[in-house]
Amino acid sequence: MKALNFTIPTASIFVLLSITLVTCSDLNNFLSCLATHSVSIADAILTPNTSSFQSTYQLRANNPRIFLSATSTPQAIITALHPSHAQAAVVCAKRHRFQVRIRSGGHDFEGLSYTSGVPFVVLDMFNLNSIDIDMASETAWVQAGATTGQLYYRIAEKSKVHGFPAGTCTTLGIGGHFSGGGYGFLMRKYGLSIDNVIDAQLIDANGRILNRKSMGEDVFWAIRGGGTTSFGIILSWRIKMIRVPPIVTVFTVQKTLDQGATELAYRWQQVAPRLPKDIFIRLQPEPDNNGGNNKTVRVSFTGHFLGQTNRLVQLMKVNFPELGLEGIDCLEMSWVESIVYWGGFPNGTSIDVLLNSVPTNQVFYKTKSDYYKAVIPKQGLETLWEELIDIGNVIVQMNPYGGRMEEISESETAFAHRGGNLFKAQYTVHWTESDGGVGAEGRYINLSRRLYNVMAPYASSNPREAFVNYRDLDIGNNKSGETDFEVAKVYGAKYFGNNFMRLAGVKAMVDPQNFFKNEQSIPPLTIPPVH
Ligand SMILES: Cc1cc2nc3c(=O)[nH]c(=O)nc-3n(C[C@H](O)[C@H](O)[C@H](O)COP(=O)(O)OP(=O)(O)OC[C@H]3O[C@@H](n4cnc5c(N)ncnc54)[C@H](O)[C@@H]3O)c2cc1C
Ligand SMILES: *[C@@H]1O[C@H](CO)[C@@H](O)[C@H](O)[C@H]1NC(C)=O
Ligand SMILES: *[C@@H]1O[C@H](CO)[C@@H](O)[C@H](O)[C@H]1NC(C)=O
Ligand SMILES: *[C@@H]1O[C@H](CO)[C@@H](O)[C@H](O)[C@H]1NC(C)=O
Ligand SMILES: *[C@@H]1O[C@H](CO)[C@@H](O)[C@H](O)[C@H]1NC(C)=O
Ligand SMILES: *[C@@H]1O[C@H](CO)[C@@H](O)[C@H](O)[C@H]1NC(C)=O
Numbered sequence: 304m305k306a307l308n309f310t311i312p313t314a315s316i317f318v319l320l321s322i323t324l325v326t327c328s329d330l331n332n333f334l335s336c337l338a339t340h341s342v343s344i345a346d347a348i349l350t351p352n353t354s355s356f357q358s359t360y361q362l363r364a365n366n367p368r369i370f371l372s373a374t375s376t377p378q379a380i381i382t383a384l385h386p387s388h389a390q391a392a393v394v395c396a397k398r399h400r401f402q403v404r405i406r407s408g409g410h411d412f413e414g415l416s417y418t419s420g421v422p423f424v425v426l427d428m429f430n431l432n433s434i435d436i437d438m439a440s441e442t443a444w445v446q447a448g449a450t451t452g453q454l455y456y457r458i459a460e461k462s463k464v465h466g467f468p469a470g471t472c473t474t475l476g477i478g479g480h481f482s483g484g485g486y487g488f489l490m491r492k493y494g495l496s497i498d499n500v501i502d503a504q505l506i507d508a509n510g511r512i513l514n515r516k517s518m519g520e521d522v523f524w525a526i527r528g529g530g531t532t533s534f535g536i537i538l539s540w541r542i543k544m545i546r547v548p549p550i551v552t553v554f555t556v557q558k559t560l561d562q563g564a565t566e567l568a569y570r571w572q573q574v575a576p577r578l579p580k581d582i583f584i585r586l587q588p589e590p591d592n593n594g595g596n597n598k599t600v601r602v603s604f605t606g607h608f609l610g611q612t613n614r615l616v617q618l619m620k621v622n623f624p625e626l627g628l629e630g631i632d633c634l635e636m637s638w639v640e641s642i643v644y645w646g647g648f649p650n651g652t653s654i655d656v657l658l659n660s661v662p663t664n665q666v667f668y669k670t671k672s673d674y675y676k677a678v679i680p681k682q683g684l685e686t687l688w689e690e691l692i693d694i695g696n697v698i699v700q701m702n703p704y705g706g707r708m709e710e711i712s713e714s715e716t717a718f719a720h721r722g723g724n725l726f727k728a729q730y731t732v733h734w735t736e737s738d739g740g741v742g743a744e745g746r747y748i749n750l751s752r753r754l755y756n757v758m759a760p761y762a763s764s765n766p767r768e769a770f771v772n773y774r775d776l777d778i779g780n781n782k783s784g785e786t787d788f789e790v791a792k793v794y795g796a797k798y799f800g801n802n803f804m805r806l807a808g809v810k811a812m813v814d815p816q817n818f819f820k821n822e823q824s825i826p827p828l829t830i831p832p833v834h
Pocket of ligand 2: 330352
């Protein structure tokens with residue numbers, strides 16, 4: 304068996320404590336277990352009695368919609384200050400039958416990192432956020448609680464010509480974000496975050512810390528894209544940085560319907576996945592009320608180029624002349640400044656904004672996703688525009704595939720959506736009012752489902768694929784009487800394609816008792832599947 308590389312200290316005072324509390328509640332048993340299994344953990348434990356409990360709980364709950372229907376709060380939050388605190392949380396939660404929800408950045412669209420239908424504790428990783436960069440090997444160890452923004456900032460601090468391919472949102476937790484793949488505007492050139500991960504530290508269901516060697520290649524395969532929640536707790540990832548030019552170019556071109564947006568969006572689908580790898584153009588259609596006049600749709604083409612304006616304009620003239628990109632549309636800047644631009648911050652915002660680990664304005668939202676393998680015909684785009692105008696509070700983002708994503712086979716990591724995809728779409732319906740009249744939540748969720756249904760004829764099918772980082776609890780619908788495994792096969796095929804069965808096999812190997820579990824985790828494959 305693998306060696307334990309952490310020895311559990313036993314402070315005698317805590318042993319005494321656990322004996323005296325043995326007849327108290329499960330929570331107290333759990334808490335005293337923590338104390339006996341770890342040093343100085345008291346400062347890391349918050350219970351509903353602690354004054355900062357609510358604020359800590361809510362600060363990293365990215366989607367306030369979750370609280371509209373959540374039925375319970377955690378029994379405790381362990382804000383781990385040391386890896387041993389996370390190890391103790393596993394050992395003690397197992398012993399005292401609490402479910403553990405692991406939270407790094409709290410951006411799970413369905414709040415699975417901080418809610419549960421059964422008694423649970425939150426293991427909050429935000430304090431474990433060190434970033435250790437080694438320029439000689441161009442690698443770094445990044446702890447789970449670090450954010451994407453912090454990682455980008457620390458890399459840029461060391462080098463103007465290094466970067467890393469990960470999300471465009473700068474408050475994502477590395478722990479959850481990489482687990483589902485992690486994509487951003489470098490995806491066509493360098494693939495996903497996990498394609499540039501070379502090692503990891505994982506706490507398994509027995510509370511041991513494993514690395515790539517001790518976990519073995521099957522587990523290391525599974526945690527790259529399989530949603531680590533099912534396999535253990537990511538303590539840190541070791542990444543290989545990539546090279547970027549000292550100057551990159553960004554642009555945003557916007558067109559409304561009467562400026563030819565439909566034709567351009569139609570053309571974009573054919574062009575964007577086949578552009579040179581150095582160019583990434585996101586398409587973002589959203590409704591525009593046109594200053595109170597007739598409503599329209601405004602389509603933004605947001606571009607990133609690993610090079611300078613002159614070359615970009617030349618390449619665009621050859622490959623996508625219809626967009627009419629000119630030098631005046633383009634901004635040159637360093638790679639880290641382009642992160643700030645793509646993060647949606649106003650031009651001129653200091654890169655210090657990348658150090659903010661929580662976003663400032665929160666909205667209620669419901670998101671769904673699709674993969675497209677064929678071009679949406681113009682008539683399909685027009686149907687989409689009608690939906691956007693009718694719904695009002697909605698944004699669609701389409702991110703082009705191709706390039707590096709075509710070169711990696713679907714079985715190389717657990718992330719299966721590779722060749723053959725033109726683009727991935729995200730549909731987000733959002734609202735700000737908490738009551739918003741009767742049934743705001745129900746109404747918007749219904750609208751998000753209607754939009755999803757309208758796009759069904761054009762999206763991938765059998766299975767209709769989805770992105771696990773865009774968690775959507777709608778897609779694993781449980782027909783009455785189905786076993787957990789049958790339900791999991793439905794969302795498993797959508798999220799992981801042909802990799803699902805191998806993931807279930809790895810799960811059986813490392814966590815046969817299914818300790819690490821949530822509404823859409825991977826169940827252990829214990830019996831041969833029935834066909
Ligand atoms: C505003 C916004 C923008 C986004 N932009 C992008 C983007 O550009 N690219 C992209 O790929 N995705 C994007 N996402 C999706 C994002 O990658 C996922 O929501 C991701 O899971 C967030 O990770 P987290 O640690 O912040 O979230 P959390 O809610 O903390 O965790 C997400 C999931 O991972 C589990 N988990 C968290 N930490 C650990 C850990 N240490 N070990 C094991 N399991 C863990 C949780 O239990 C949960 O199931 C975006 C999301 C939002 C809300
Ligand atoms: C919280 O406070 C209540 C009331 O004071 C007390 O009964 C309970 O034991 C406390 N719980 C914990 C976990 O400290
Ligand atoms: C709105 O559209 C209608 C029909 O296309 C047109 O007749 C009308 O002039 C438009 N109004 C404005 C303010 O643009
Ligand atoms: C962005 O800021 C730079 C300098 O800070 C300025 O030259 C440029 O015109 C601005 N661009 C836009 C689109 O506002
Ligand atoms: C949402 O749709 C369901 C099913 O069609 C319906 O029963 C429900 O009333 C709708 N809710 C709202 C708030 O519109
Ligand atoms: C599905 O429903 C059945 C009962 O109808 C239940 O036993 C099972 O736990 C459910 N599975 C999931 C994954 O919700």
